[in-house]
Every structure is written in structure tokens, then in C-alpha cells.
Amino acid sequence: xxxxxxxxxxxxxxxxxxxxxxxxxxxxxxxxxxxxxxxxxxxxxxxxxxxxxxxxxxxxxxxxxxxxxxxxxxxxxxxxxxxxxxxxxxxxxxxxxxxxxxxxxxxxxxxxx
Amino acid sequence: xxxxxxxxxxxxxxxxxxxxxxxxxxxxxxxxxxxxxxxxxxxxxxxxxxxxxxxxxxxxxxxxxxxxxxxxxxxxxxxxxxxxxxxxxxxxxxxxxxxxxxxxxxxxxxxxxxxxxxxxxxxxxxxxxxxxxxxxx
Numbered sequence: 001x002x003x004x005x006x007x008x009x010x011x012x013x014x015x016x017x018x019x020x021x022x023x024x025x026x027x028x029x030x031x032x033x034x035x036x037x038x039x040x041x042x043x044x045x046x047x048x049x050x051x052x053x054x055x056x057x058x059x060x061x062x063x064x065x066x067x068x069x070x071x072x073x074x075x076x077x078x079x080x081x082x083x084x085x086x087x088x089x090x091x092x093x094x095x096x097x098x099x100x101x102x103x104x105x106x107x108x109x110x111x112x113x
Numbered sequence: 114x115x116x117x118x119x120x121x122x123x124x125x126x127x128x129x130x131x132x133x134x135x136x137x138x139x140x141x142x143x144x145x146x147x148x149x150x151x152x153x154x155x156x157x158x159x160x161x162x163x164x165x166x167x168x169x170x171x172x173x174x175x176x177x178x179x180x181x182x183x184x185x186x187x188x189x190x191x192x193x194x195x196x197x198x199x200x201x202x203x204x205x206x207x208x209x210x211x212x213x214x215x216x217x218x219x220x221x222x223x224x225x226x227x228x229x230x231x232x233x234x235x236x237x238x239x240x241x242x243x244x245x246x247x248x249x250x
Contacts, residue, residue: 014143016136016139016143017139018132019139021124022136024121025121025124065136069144071147071151072151078143078144080137081132081133081136081140083132087129088129088133089130089133091130100137100141101137101140104144104145104147105144108148111148111151
């Protein structure tokens, strides 16, 4: 899928098996997913982020979390999870673990440089 | 129940914190896989593996599924454990081996009496120090 603003940037969506479980758990249809991908393909920065890697996007009354990084394939959006805002845990320990994604994204970036 | 339904039931039975950990863990696994693809070799994954296995055992403790169903669900989630757990059998987490519990049919086939060997405790401490969190953190 290409970004509408810049046809040279290739955007690839990947999703974890857990993301699929989230979709089943919260009743997200294929049509909803299609719209989600379309929105993010138009603007991958729709979500908010603190570290430039982990993003949170509010979609259809759900919080969608994804990891964005550059790869040889172009821009990758790795769909990590989806849940209602009420189901987002507040544990600080969990939030701290998000840093691992930043580390891996940096390592991948380092390989490409 | 088919495998997909069992996996979803197990996922529902998890706490919000564990579900979030699984989300983070799955994404990091995929990032790590990609790194290994690009790098042409495997990174050191021992700490990540330990964390996933501990998470799995916590899930088995909490779930209302039978042991057989829980094990199937755990395997479907990418965690391997002993496949044919029966009453009184000690269940160990394969790949780590230091975490074990005893299956009790009288308690709905749940894994009870969880123990850690000294080796397990050593690894847990090492993990805690490396990642500045608890066993799961």
C-alpha cells in the first residue's frame, strides 16, 4: 500500500497474532480493519506517540496501538493491539516494557544505515 | 471447541495486564524476527523466552480451562509445555525447566503447588536485574 501524499513511500501493514485475537475479542470486522488500514495508510502519524516508535490511535471507540519503523520494505506499521480505553492497564511496569520495541526498531534502523 | 475458540477463551481469561504483556511480547518477537532476518543471525533471546514462559504459567494458573485445554491454548500462543498432563503429574515449562507445578484433577485440572528450583530463582533474579522489572516486568 502506498501513501497518498508520497507515492515513493511504501507502507506495509503487519499484525501480530495477538492483534487478531483482539479483533475477535472486541468484534472488529474485516470492513472496520479495512477502514483502519486506509486511514493509517493515508497518514501513518494519525496516532499519538511519546517515543516516535509506539503509537496509539483512537479508532471506532477503540485504542489501536502500533509500532512504526523503517525497513528495507519501506515504512512498516506493526499492529500490536486493540482494546477499549477502559481495558488499558495503568501499570507502570507494562509501560516500561514498551521501550523494548524502541530498542528493536533502533537495531533494525542501525542495520540499514 | 476448535483451536481458535480455545485460544480466544484463554485470551479472555487473562487479566488486562497479562493481555497487555502478551501484546507487547508478540510485537517484540516479530521485531526481533525481522532483526534476525536482516542481520542473518539470531540475537540472544534467552531473557525474552524466560519472560514468555513465566507469563504462560501465570496464565495457566488463572484460567478456568482444563489443563488439556490450557496447554493447547498456550501452545497455540507459541508456548510449548508438556502435552499430556495428568492428575499428580509435575508440569514443567519446557525450555526453562525450572518452573514447575502439580496438576490436580480435584481442582478442575489446574496446576497447583507451583514451585521454583534454585536454578529458576537464579534465572529470575538475573532477569529482574537485566530488565529492571519483576519476573514479568
